[in-house]
Amino acid sequence: xxxxxxxxxxxxxxxxxxxxxxxxxxxxxxxxxxxxxxxxxxxxxxxxxxxxxxxxxxxxxxxxxxxxxxxxxxxxxxxxxxxxxxxxxxxxxxx
Amino acid sequence: xxxxxxxxxxxxxxxxxxxxxxxxxxxxxxxxxxxxxxxxxxxxxxxxxxxxxxxxxxxxxxxxxxxxxxxxxxxxxxxxxxxxxxxxxxxxxxxxxxxxx
Numbered sequence: 558x559x560x561x562x563x564x565x566x567x568x569x570x571x572x573x574x575x576x577x578x579x580x581x582x583x584x585x586x587x588x589x590x591x592x593x594x595x596x597x598x599x600x601x602x603x604x605x606x607x608x609x610x611x612x613x614x615x616x617x618x619x620x621x622x623x624x625x626x627x628x629x630x631x632x633x634x635x636x637x638x639x640x641x642x643x644x645x646x647x648x649x650x651x652x
Numbered sequence: 653x654x655x656x657x658x659x660x661x662x663x664x665x666x667x668x669x670x671x672x673x674x675x676x677x678x679x680x681x682x683x684x685x686x687x688x689x690x691x692x693x694x695x696x697x698x699x700x701x702x703x704x705x706x707x708x709x710x711x712x713x714x715x716x717x718x719x720x721x722x723x724x725x726x727x728x729x730x731x732x733x734x735x736x737x738x739x740x741x742x743x744x745x746x747x748x749x750x751x752x753x
Contacts, residue, residue: 558653558661562702565668572675584684584741591733592678592691595726596671599702602719603664606706614718621722625729629736636740 559607566600583635587628594624660708667701674698683749684741688734695730699723 573596577589598621605613670693677690703723710716 558657559664562664562668565665565672569668569671569675572672572679576675576678582684582741582746584737584744584746585687588684588688588691588737589678591730591737592675592694595695595699595730598722598726599667599671599699602703602706602722606709611710611715611718614715614722618718618722618725621725621729625733628733632736632740636743 559603563600563603563607566596566603570596570600587631587635591624591628594620594628598624656708660705663701663705663708667698667703667705670694670701671698684746685738685748688738692731692734695726695734699726699730 570593573589573593577586577593580586580589598617601613601617601620605611605617674690674692674694674697677693678687681687681690700723703719703726707716707719707723710719
């Protein structure tokens with residue numbers, strides 16, 4: 558019963574990868590990778606139900622964590638040029 | 653096949669359709685910020701429909717509690733990631749498209 562949605566989700570994972578390759582700016586690529594991660598979490602959850610083994614859900618939970626952390630880390634790297642940079646703006650003092 | 657299973661199948665198929673629609677939006681939209689808007693359909697509508705359909709199919713046990721945890725986690729983190737993406741794009745001198753373009 559879950560064959561058709563699993564196939565559609567596989568197709569959308571392929572579309573997200575192609576979108577990540579042909580994206581013009583770096584932000585388009587990061588957006589496509591973020592979509593790919595979200596769709597992968599749904600794919601893992603559906604695949605567990607497809608094979609009657611829902612133990613894969615722990616992997617889906619961990620994948621959601623890794624997806625969020627990696628997106629924020631890559632964004633911080635491209636915004637400040639350094640992952641360990643402080644995001645608080647420096648005081649400009651009296652000008 | 654009971655009514656609950658049919659309902660959960662309909663919800664899962666609707667969710668995967670909305671994922672396809674969101675990806676078509678990512679391909680068709682002209683600007684980065686509009687693409688971000690289209691991608692939010694995947695993160696909210698597709699995720700809620702698919703995971704809620706799976707919760708209905710699983711019944712009340714440890715599997716559905718794990719699915720609910722995944723749903724809550726995704727609903728918290730993906731808007732945060734989208735906000736960080738838009739803020740980073742604005743900070744990186746990416747101008748939103750206006751009527752003049």
